[in-house]
Amino acid sequence: MLKSNGQSPINLQRTIVIPANAIQLDSLIHLINKQAGVKFSINARKFPAARSIRIKNHKPTIAGILSEINKSTGVYYAVFENHIILLDNPPPAKRKTTNTTPTKKNTVKHTPPAARRQPQPNKKTPSSKHTTVPASTQPITASDSGSHKSPVGDTLQVTPAIPVKPDTLKTQPSARKQRGITNIQSAPSSSTQTEKKAFAGNLLIKGGLSADDIFYCNPTIQVGIKYVYGIASWSTNFKLSGFRYGLGGAVPLSDEWKLHLQVTTGNLSSTFDTTGQRWEFKTQLHRAGCIAEVKLSPRLSVQFGPVFNLMKLTFYRGGKKEAPGLSSTHIDNKFNLLQPVYTITDNFSGNKAQSTKSWIGFQAGIFFDLNFFNRE
Secondary structure, X not given: OOEOOOOOOOOOOOEOOOOOOEEEHHHHHHHHHHHHOOEEEEXXXXXXXXXXXXXXXXXXXXXXXXXXXXXXXXXXXXXXXXXXXXXXXXOOOOOOOOOOOOOHHXXXXXOOHHHOOOOOOOOOOOOOOOOOOOOOOOOEEEOOOOOOOOOOOOOEEEOOOOXXXXXXXXXXXXXXXXXXXXXXXXXXXXXXXXXXXXXXXXXXXXXXXXXXXXXXXXXXXXXXXXXXXXXXXXXXXOOOEEEEEEEEEEEEOOOOEEEEEEEEEEXXXXXXXXXXXXXXXXXXXXXXXXXXXXXXXXXXXXXXXXEEEEEEEEEEEXXXXXXXXXXXXXXXXXXXXXXXXXXXXXXXXXXXXXXXEEEEEEEEEEEEEOOOOOOO
């Protein structure tokens, strides 16, 4: 691991909030950049951005996160200014050398900074390019991060602190120019793609066909999100037809079962012509159903349950409200009215232009999931 412990604007003890137990490497880097302003450089060819990192602590420090990345992927890092550079694994064997200054018991004689000399590389090891890092008061480890091979013995570890002239830092930016290493700017777009996939997976788009006690055919579509959606259908009993619309809500009971509450409304009308007279009735039918849904396959499901119906009926003659003056039997013979099997309440009267009926019916249907954006 190439790491500088000198003065740096990066606070490795800064706490980062991670709201997940596992997160992709690119999304994790984006979170650190967003919360702490830290920039990363990574060799995308060697370290896949989609690699999943497991997080045990949801409020770790940046140093803790880098440690978890190392445990999961074997990736090490170097700190330079406000950048963290992700590097290859260190060589399997490290050859350690100490300052050649003669000391007793392998200790270093402390001399003024001006009198100290730069350590000489081990002459027995192959020559290699060493990245120079800023001065620090902690041990410094330097390795050849630019080579794709893993040389043995090209690691230099110096126990005492060694001052480095500021002009030697000019070689450090070359780490950014290494082949295949680019500053990650695609992390936000990857995070955006993840959010889009999550939104698409939460959509509800279902089409189906249902039937009930008064309408024998109801082509229906449900569009919204998993918990709240809109309903549109065309209902017909092959004599009387009309468009219906409303809202629905769903509560998951298990992986296979859901419970829906659906409320719909719609208008229907029928006419009857006599000599010199045109009669018309208009109906508003309001329905509220408690519907159970069971999944038969990943995309196919069945919905069924009881439905409460409230029908308001109004008679017109020549465009004006007027009582029909007929019994319910004659009305049923002259008009194509909705005729439920039974009623809970019915205040119809031939002497009134308006009346209401209520009853409880039953509906059942089969539905297919049309949300092809969700590939799960």
